[in-house]
Amino acid sequence: MATLSGTILAFDFGLKRIGVAVGNTLMRQAEPLEIISAATNDAKFVEISKLILSWQPVLCVVGLPMHPDGTAHEMTQRCQRFANQLQGRFGIATELVDERYSSAVLSARRGERIDDRAAALILQQYFDQTI
Template sequence: MCALTATTLLAFDFGLKRIGVAVGNTFLKQAQALTVISAESNQAKFDAIALLLKEWQVTHCVVGLPSHPDGAEHEMTVRCRRFSNQLEGRFGVTTTLVDERYTSAVISAKRGEVIDAQAAALILQQYFDENP
């Protein structure tokens, strides 16, 4: 008998004010909006992330990587790469960056907490779709 194992992943839609978070696993390959982190300080944000990583027993995270429509990087691209590196360094998780250029076309142009978590779910779903 073969045992099936699933790995749980968290995805992050990083923003300076809010970080949208989604969850999914490699068995179902379906992303679900989870929460939004809107703490004031960076330390409080990373404390909230630490709790989520522990609760969901995550070893792999996905981070949305924004860029201009032509693929050129901008300030938030650099910040998202730094955030991804900080996740790896602080928590020992593997991170994968996923192009998020087209998630904003799917999600309404207005921003808000629910929208941030839905954007994270789209980022994670894109990862699942690209990694069968």
């Protein structure tokens, strides 16, 4: 991977919500940004487009869910497709990050939405793995 410099957006993809986090390659600190709850796929990409225009990321990171043993499950392929759509629509390099244990780290109270914090964990994991 070439050395990148600038802002990175991370996404915790879900069918109902997409958590978004932001960080930069200088500070290497991830921060929760927002939760996209649009009803349709097109509406979700409209919201993502606004974030791309506002933050001008050099890279997008998408969490890749897997079973604890590393095998794929139903959401694995959906997240890979979402990552491909991000790269194709916006022309920004996109990387997948194993998110197997990100939700275990976050314990939400009933009804609390944590998707943006999950995205921040995914991005922080990316920063920690790319020294």
